[in-house]
Amino acid sequence: MDLKPTKPLSGFIELLPAQQRCFDYCAQKMLNVLRVSGFSLLDLPAIERAEVLTDKDNWDEIETQMFLFQKGDTKMGLRYDGTVGLSRFVAGHLNNLVFPFRASQFSKRYRGERAQKGRYREFYQMDLDIMGINSLSTNYDAEIISVISSALNSVNEFIGPNVVHVGSRPFWDALFDYLEMNDKQKKDIFVLIDKKDKMGDEEFALGLKDFLGDTNKENVIKSVFVDGYTNLVNKSEKLDAAIAELTDFMNVLDGMGVKNAKIDLSIARGLAYYTGLVFEFKLIDHPELGTAAGGGRYADLAGKFSKTKIIGVGAAIGFSRIFASMLENNQIDLTRFSNPVDVAVLVMGNENVAYASRVVNDLRNAEIAAVSYLDTDKKFKNQIEYADKIGARFAAIVGETEVAQNVIALKDMMTGNQETLSVEDAIKKIKA
Amino acid sequence: MDLKPTKPLSGFIELLPAQQRCFDYCAQKMLNVLRVSGFSLLDLPAIERAEVLTDKDNWDEIETQMFLFQKGDTKMGLRYDGTVGLSRFVAGHLNNLVFPFRASQFSKRYRGERAQKGRYREFYQMDLDIMGINSLSTNYDAEIISVISSALNSVNEFIGPNVVHVGSRPFWDALFDYLEMNDKQKKDIFVLIDKKDKMGDEEFALGLKDFLGDTNKENVIKSVFVDGYTNLVNKSEKLDAAIAELTDFMNVLDGMGVKNAKIDLSIARGLAYYTGLVFEFKLIDHPELGTAAGGGRYADLAGKFSKTKIIGVGAAIGFSRIFASMLENNQIDLTRFSNPVDVAVLVMGNENVAYASRVVNDLRNAEIAAVSYLDTDKKFKNQIEYADKIGARFAAIVGETEVAQNVIALKDMMTGNQETLSVEDAIKKIKA
Numbered sequence: 001m002d003l004k005p006t007k008p009l010s011g012f013i014e015l016l017p018a019q020q021r022c023f024d025y026c027a028q029k030m031l032n033v034l035r036v037s038g039f040s041l042l043d044l045p046a047i048e049r050a051e052v053l054t055d056k057d058n059w060d061e062i063e064t065q066m067f068l069f070q071k072g073d074t075k076m077g078l079r080y081d082g083t084v085g086l087s088r089f090v091a092g093h094l095n096n097l098v099f100p101f102r103a104s105q106f107s108k109r110y111r112g113e114r115a116q117k118g119r120y121r122e123f124y125q126m127d128l129d130i131m132g133i134n135s136l137s138t139n140y141d142a143e144i145i146s147v148i149s150s151a152l153n154s155v156n157e158f159i160g161p162n163v164v165h166v167g168s169r170p171f172w173d174a175l176f177d178y179l180e181m182n183d184k185q186k187k188d189i190f191v192l193i194d195k196k197d198k199m200g201d202e203e204f205a206l207g208l209k210d211f212l213g214d215t216n217k218e219n220v221i222k223s224v225f226v227d228g229y230t231n232l233v234n235k236s237e238k239l240d241a242a243i244a245e246l247t248d249f250m251n252v253l254d255g256m257g258v259k260n261a262k263i264d265l266s267i268a269r270g271l272a273y274y275t276g277l278v279f280e281f282k283l284i285d286h287p288e289l290g291t292a293a294g295g296g297r298y299a300d301l302a303g304k305f306s307k308t309k310i311i312g313v314g315a316a317i318g319f320s321r322i323f324a325s326m327l328e329n330n331q332i333d334l335t336r337f338s339n340p341v342d343v344a345v346l347v348m349g350n351e352n353v354a355y356a357s358r359v360v361n362d363l364r365n366a367e368i369a370a371v372s373y374l375d376t377d378k379k380f381k382n383q384i385e386y387a388d389k390i391g392a393r394f395a396a397i398v399g400e401t402e403v404a405q406n407v408i409a410l411k412d413m414m415t416g417n418q419e420t421l422s423v424e425d426a427i428k429k430i431k432a
Numbered sequence: 433m434d435l436k437p438t439k440p441l442s443g444f445i446e447l448l449p450a451q452q453r454c455f456d457y458c459a460q461k462m463l464n465v466l467r468v469s470g471f472s473l474l475d476l477p478a479i480e481r482a483e484v485l486t487d488k489d490n491w492d493e494i495e496t497q498m499f500l501f502q503k504g505d506t507k508m509g510l511r512y513d514g515t516v517g518l519s520r521f522v523a524g525h526l527n528n529l530v531f532p533f534r535a536s537q538f539s540k541r542y543r544g545e546r547a548q549k550g551r552y553r554e555f556y557q558m559d560l561d562i563m564g565i566n567s568l569s570t571n572y573d574a575e576i577i578s579v580i581s582s583a584l585n586s587v588n589e590f591i592g593p594n595v596v597h598v599g600s601r602p603f604w605d606a607l608f609d610y611l612e613m614n615d616k617q618k619k620d621i622f623v624l625i626d627k628k629d630k631m632g633d634e635e636f637a638l639g640l641k642d643f644l645g646d647t648n649k650e651n652v653i654k655s656v657f658v659d660g661y662t663n664l665v666n667k668s669e670k671l672d673a674a675i676a677e678l679t680d681f682m683n684v685l686d687g688m689g690v691k692n693a694k695i696d697l698s699i700a701r702g703l704a705y706y707t708g709l710v711f712e713f714k715l716i717d718h719p720e721l722g723t724a725a726g727g728g729r730y731a732d733l734a735g736k737f738s739k740t741k742i743i744g745v746g747a748a749i750g751f752s753r754i755f756a757s758m759l760e761n762n763q764i765d766l767t768r769f770s771n772p773v774d775v776a777v778l779v780m781g782n783e784n785v786a787y788a789s790r791v792v793n794d795l796r797n798a799e800i801a802a803v804s805y806l807d808t809d810k811k812f813k814n815q816i817e818y819a820d821k822i823g824a825r826f827a828a829i830v831g832e833t834e835v836a837q838n839v840i841a842l843k844d845m846m847t848g849n850q851e852t853l854s855v856e857d858a859i860k861k862i863k864a
Contacts, residue, residue: 004484004736006524008477009508016528017472036796038773038803040449045440045554046540052436069501072546076441092438096448098821114504122477139785139806255786257793304436341470353571354687361689364468371470374571389530
C-alpha cells in the first residue's frame with residue numbers, strides 16, 4: 001500500500017512543539033493586553049452562510065477565493081476575516097451588549113484561493129473593535145491604535161519596535177472633489193492608490209495618466225506621496241477639515257502616549273467599509289512582513305443586518321503573518337521554549353508506579369511540569385536518556401530504596417548532582 | 433433592502449461575552465493541567481486532504497458527513513476529529529519528536545451532516561495522546577485516565593464529579609473466539625454492542641438473535657451486561673488473559689489515585705483503531721450530556737502514513753459537548769464572569785483625554801482591567817451609567833480639578849463612596 005502524504009496542504013501552517021509554545025506565549029501576552037483594556041473576547045463560528053460572506057450572487061467567482069460548500073439548500077463557507085461575523089453577531093445582540101462595546105477575536109480565517117508561495121490559506125488574525133450606536137468619538141480610534149501598540153510592544157522582545165502610519169479617507173474624498181474628478185475617476189484612482197505599494201512609480205504614473213489625462217491633476221496626486229498635505233492647505237474647506245481632523249488626531253495620539261505614529265496619506269486601506277481615519281502598523285526590523293496590523297473607522301458596520309446604525313473603529317493584527325512567518329523562518333530564538341518539562345520521574349520497577357504517581361501528582365499540584373517514564377522495564381540508562389532528550393531540568397528517580405524511605409533521588413540534569421530529598425523539599429528546591 | 437439573518441447557522445455555537453469568559457476560563461484551567469502533565473499543545477490545520485480524512489473513494493457518501501471542497505485537482509475537507517491530523521503530523525515528524533511523545537490539542541472540529549437538534553456541526557474537543565515507537569506500557573493508559581480525571585476535576589465547581597468506565601476490546605475478541613463466532617458475526621455483534629446504549633434491551637436481544645441464532649451464545653453475551661466477566665473466568669486462556677489485563681489495570685489506576693474508575697465491559701468504543709483497553713468518562717450530575725470524554729489504546733496509529741509503528745493511547749474530551757451545552761442551557765452561574773472590568777475611567781472634557789489615558793495605562797500596567805469613556809461630550813450622568821452597565825467595580829473620574837491636582841476621584845460603584853487619590857494609591861486600593 002502506498003503511504004499517504006505527511007505534509008500539510010500548501011498554505012497551511014504546522015508548527016513543532018517549541019515553535020507552538022512561542023506562538024501561544026505571544027498570543028497570550030497580546031490577548032492579556034486586550035483583556036486588561038476591557039475587550040471581550042468572542043469566538044464566532046468559522047462557517048457562515050454565503051449570503052453573510054458576500055453580497056454577490058456570482059457563486060463561481062467567489063468560489064475561487066473562498067472555501068464554499070452547500071448542505072441541502074444552504075450555501076455556506078469559511079470566513080475570510082473577523083468583521084463579517086462580528087457585524088452579524090453585534091446586530092443580533094444589540095440588547096445583550098453595552099455600547100461602546102469593545103470586542104476582540106483571535107481565530108483562524110481562510111482564503112480559498114490557489115496556493116501561492118508565502119500566502120497562507122489558513123491563518124490567525126487578532127481583531128479588536130470598538131463600536132457605538134449612532135456615534136463614537138474619534139478618541140476611540142486613538143484608543144485602538146494605543147492598544148494595538150501596547151499589544152505589539154508586549155512581545156517586542158521577539159518582533160522589535162513598531163510604527164503606525166495614519167491616513168485619512170476623507171482627505172482623499174476632499175482632494176478628489178477639489179480636483180473635480182468624476183465618480184468613475186474617484187473609484188479608479190482610489191484603487192490605484194491602494195495598490196501603489198505593489199507597483200513601481202512609473203506604473204503608478206501611467207495609471208494616473210490613463211484615468212485622469214490631466215498633468216496638473218496627476219501632479220497634485222503625486223505630490224501627496226512626496227510632501228503629504230503641505231501643498232493642499234487653504235485649497236478647499238473640505239480639504240482643510242480633513243487635514244485638521246488628521247492633525248488633531250495626531251495630537252490626541254501623542255497625548256495618549258503613542259509616540260511611534262506618523263501621518264502617511266498613502267495609507268488608503270482597500271476595504272470598502274472604511275470611511276474615516278485609517279492606519280497600518282509596520283515592524284521596523286521586519287519590513288519583509290509588510291503590514292503587521294491595519295484598521296480604521298467605519299460609519300455603518302452592520303447595515304446589512306440591522307436598521308440600527310453601528311459606527312466604530314476596528315483593526316486586525318496579522319498574527320500568523322507575523323509569528324508563523326518568523327517562526328517558520330527561524331527568526332525567533334526558541335531556547336526558552338525548548339524545555340517545557342521541569343521534572344522527569346524515572347520509575348525503577350513496575351511495583352513503584354503507584355508511589356511515582358503520587359510524586360508526579362504532588363509536583364503537578366505545585367505547578368511543576370512533570371512527566372513519568374512508565375515503561376518500567378526499561379533500564380536506568382534508557383530512562384535517563386529520555387529525561388535528557390526532553391530537556392528536563394531534573395530527574396526524580398524512584399526505586400525500591402526511595403519508596404521504602406518515602407523520598408526521591410533528585411538529579412540536576414545540568415550539573416549531574418544528585419541528592420535524596422522528601423517530595424516536599426524537592427518541590428522547594430525545584431521552585432527556588 | 434431585506435436585512436440578512438443575524439443568527440448563526442444551526443448547529444453552530446455562539447456565546448455571549450460572559451458565557452465565553454466562562455468557556456475560556458474552563459479551557460485554560462484544563463489546558464494548564466495538561467501542560468503541567470507534560471503534554472505539548474499542537475495546533476494542526478483544520479483542513480486536510482480528502483485522502484487523509486478517509487480511505488473511501490466514495491466522494492458522494494462522505495460528502496454527506498463532512499464539509500468537503502475541491503481546489504484545482506485537490507479534494508479536501510474539514511477535520512471531524514483530532515486523531516487524523518495527529519497521525520499525519522507524528523508520522524511526518526518522527527525525528528523531531530521525543531517518544532513517548534505527549535501531545536494535546538484543543539481545536540474546532542466539524543461534522544458536515546444536516547443540522548439536527550442538539551448536535552453541533554462545529555465543536556471543540558480537547559485531545560490528549562501518548563505515543564511510543566513499537567511499544568508502550570499500559571501504565572500510560574492509566575496515566576491518560578488520571579490526567580483526564582485531574583483536568584475534569586480542575587473545573588468540578590462547574591460540572592461536578594466524574595466517573596470513568598473502563599472496558600476491554602481484547603475481552604470481546606476473546607469472548608467471540610470462545611463462542612466460536614465467524615468473522616461476519618464478530619463484526620456485526622461488535623457494532624451491535626457499540627450501539628446498545630441507543631437501543632432498548634429488546635431491540636438488542638433481537639439483534640443478537642438475528643446475527644447469532646443460538647440461545648446459549650446470546651445468553652452469554654447478555655450476561656456480560658448484567659454480571660460483567662463473573663461467569664467467564666476459566667473458560668479460555670485468552671479470556672483469562674484479557675480479564676487479568678483489565679483487573680491489573682484497575683489496580684494500577686487505583687494506585688495512581690484514580691478512585692472514580694470502574695470496570696464496564698459494555699464500553700466498546702466504535703472507532704476501528706482501538707485495539708486494547710477503552711474508557712469513557714461520565715459526569716455524575718449530568719447524565720444528559722452522555723459521554724464527557726472517551727478514548728483507548730491503538731496498536732498502530734499512523735500505519736497509513738509511515739512504516740514506523742506508532743502505538744499509543746489517546747482520548748478526546750467533548751469540550752463543547754460539556755461546556756457549550758451547559759452554558760446554552762443556563763446550567764452555570766455566570767456571576768463571577770459578568771464583570772470583567774475593574775475600573776471605568778470617566779473623562780469630563782476632551783482636554784483631559786491625555787491625562788485620562790495616562791491613568792488608564794497605569795492601571796492596565798498594574799494588571800487592572802480598565803476602560804476609558806472617550807465620548808467626552810457626554811454628561812457625567814451618561815458616563816456613570818455606562819460604568820454601572822458594564823459592571824465596573826470602580827469609576828475613576830477625571831476632570832479639570834483632578835488633572836490640576838494630579839489625582840483621580842475614585843468612586844466605589846457598590847457603596848457609592850468616593851475619594852480623591854493619587855493613581856498610585858488608587859491602584860493599591862483597587863488591588864486590595
